[in-house]
Amino acid sequence: MIGYIKGEVAAIYEDRIILENGGIGYNVFMPASSLDLIDGIGVSVKIYTYLLVREDAMLLYGFLTKDDLDLYRMLISVNGIGPKGGLALLSVMTADELRFAILSQDAKAIGKAPGIGPKTAQRVIIDLKDKIDISQAFDDMKSTIPDQGGNHPKGGIRDEAVEALVALGYSQSESYRAVRSVEGAESVEDVLKQALTLMSRL
Numbered sequence: 001m002i003g004y005i006k007g008e009v010a011a012i013y014e015d016r017i018i019l020e021n022g023g024i025g026y027n028v029f030m031p032a033s034s035l036d037l038i039d040g041i042g043v044s045v046k047i048y049t050y051l052l053v054r055e056d057a058m059l060l061y062g063f064l065t066k067d068d069l070d071l072y073r074m075l076i077s078v079n080g081i082g083p084k085g086g087l088a089l090l091s092v093m094t095a096d097e098l099r100f101a102i103l104s105q106d107a108k109a110i111g112k113a114p115g116i117g118p119k120t121a122q123r124v125i126i127d128l129k130d131k132i133d134i135s136q137a138f139d140d141m142k143s144t145i146p147d148q149g150g151n152h153p154k155g156g157i158r159d160e161a162v163e164a165l166v167a168l169g170y171s172q173s174e175s176y177r178a179v180r181s182v183e184g185a186e187s188v189e190d191v192l193k194q195a196l197t198l199m200s201r202l
Contacts, residue, residue, distance in 0.1 A: 002060070006046040009038060015087075017062070019047060028062035029083075032091035037064060052083055061087065071095045078127045080120045088113040089124075099132050100168055104196030158182075161191040170199065 007021030
């Protein structure tokens with residue numbers, strides 16, 4: 001119903017902002033990770049929204065990117081993850097971190113979100129692992145990694161995978177070990193997916 005709202009930030013709270021547009025102040029609930037990126041009161045922002053209609057209320061949930069909104073929609077489709085649970089997950093992890101946690105079946109990382117227990121974390125993985133696009137996730141991550149150049153296909157593929165893992169917070173040594181253990185992969189995405197699966201078992 002409401003794709004996005006563009007307006008001026010009138011107030012910032014722990015779990016939401018008031019976004020003024022056309023003389024109306026909208027209460028928009030947002031993940032903490034998004035609230036931290038808002039420069040302050042008075043700035044103009046574009047918030048992608050999800051409208052939840054209940055018998056007793058109409059609630060707006062907002063995100064700074066359409067990517068975050070799309071992932072949020074997937075999260076709340078999982079049994080046991082309500083609107084607040086989806087916000088909690090995206091408050092403790094970025095969209096990319098959550099994608100890679102799902103792909104590597106890292107239930108421990110997902111379970112760190114408030115109100116998300118081990119069983120729910122496993123359900124998130126089971127329900128969403130086939131819906132996450134590894135190519136898109138890797139492309140988003142790769143865009144934040146400096147281009148090292150080089151004309152060595154095999155070495156370049158593995159080097160890019162290592163750089164992506166390091167960017168995710170893994171150490172250089174454990175990233176190299178995991179990538180070195182991958183066999184038969186012909187693309188960066190394949191190397192990364194197998195390496196993440198191996199690392200989740202350590």
